[in-house]
Amino acid sequence: MKTEYLLFIILGIFFNTYMRAQPTITSADMITGTFQFTAFTFNQGVHTPGNAGANITWDFTNISGTNEIYRMFYGTCPAIPECSSFPTANQYVAVLDNAGNQSADKNLLKLSSAQLEHLGARNNTTNFTLTYTDIPIELKFPMTYLNSFTDTSSSTVNGVTTSTNDIITADGYGTIKTPVGTYSNVLRVKKESTITIITSGVPTSTTKITTYSWYKNSREVIGVFSMGNLLSPIVQPLPSRFQYTNNNVVLGVGEVEDMKSLVVYPNPSSDFITIKNEKIIDKIELSDAEGRKISEYKETSTIDISKLLRGVYYLKIDLKNEKTQIKKIIKK
Known part of the structure; x- marks a missing residue:
């Protein structure tokens, strides 16, 4: 009995350690600052997102394709005038140019302890505002392995309505390797999106896009792998894409050469x-x-x-x- 009891204790300690090893992402991990991204675009099937599961190693060190480099700035409201278009927004995202200037396109978000919502977008230069009649939820907190939720969203611009159905699942955790570093204890979140475009009440196209995002505590997203297929009016694969961040969390304005936002x-x-x-x-x-x-x-x-x-x-x-x-x- 003593031997069995000791074995039970050992197994209990192992199980608790195993459970603690699983990363959990909360609203505190959605940090702000400047982030460099390197992105590769390639034909579908050239690279794959890797397996789901526990203690997985995803290796993208040999990623290749059409290369581009850019920087994103994650800021807080009400620091910019565009925030006034979305009174509940407390965060925004914009592309930076070579001089560190923010692009005219601003994506506005609302971050709470429960979830991250994408409220819409605003461009003061063209006087364009994108609002959602059904606001998309990007993440629900806390997010840990095997958590899952569904979401719908829709927006209408110039009579064209875009409706999206999402299934979001934390399908794996482990270590991700990119060309600039290895990151352990990351959580992978899979997002399956079915996007339907409706013109004058008639569906004109349907696209299925699956996105895999790797999150680490106190960091923005480490890597993103996306792949998709046009389902109608014809069936055809779309190019896939993988992007990853630099080792540094926050970069200086002059550290990288970037692109102008179009x-x-x-x-x-x-x-x-x-x-x-x-x-x-x-x-x-x-x-x-x-x-x-x-x-x-x-x-x-x-x-x-x-x-x-x-x-x-x-x-x-x-x-x-x-x-x-x-x-x-x-x-x-």
Whole structure:
């Protein structure tokens, strides 16, 4: 009996240690500051997000594809005028340019001890506001292994409604390896999104996007792997993407070379797409969802897509003396 009792104690200690090893993400882990991201875009299947489960090691040290580098600033409201468009917002996110200036596009969020909500977006330059009739929930706290919830969201812009159904699950924890470092005790959150675009009451396209995000305590997200498929009006795979942060949590303004933020509007569109940017546009390549080049444009900021079939396309935009940017557009 004593031997059995001792074994029970040992197993109990092991079980408690095992349970404590599982990371838990709370609202306190959603920190603010400047973060550098390196992103790779590649054909679906070239790289995979790895397995779900306990004590998993995800290795992305040999990631490859079309490369881009950018920085994001995570700030607090009411530090900027755009916060007034969303009175309940207490955080915002914006892209930074080379000089550390924030882009005109601001995403506004509400962070509480219970959850993180994306309230919408505001661009004071173009006087554009994106609001949700059904606000999306990004995370619920505390989030730990095997926690799961569902969510819906919707927004309408220029008569086009985008409705999203999400299934969000913490499907794994362990160690993630990126080209700049190894991070242990991370939690992976899987988000399965079904996105339907409705024009004049009629569904015009449906897309399934699955995103895997790796979170670590007292850090912003370490890595994000996204993959998707266009389900209608035709079935076709979309390019996949993996992005990761630098080892440093907060970076100085001059530490990295970044891209200018572009404003692409209207998007979705049925006829013309306009690209607004402070820099001179050198060249634009239009490709389909599988990466096949359709056409090329020189020194223009307006693209005619009226003759394209409905669906998802990509603009590869080369700016003079700047890094290339890739933007997804939707032909409705």
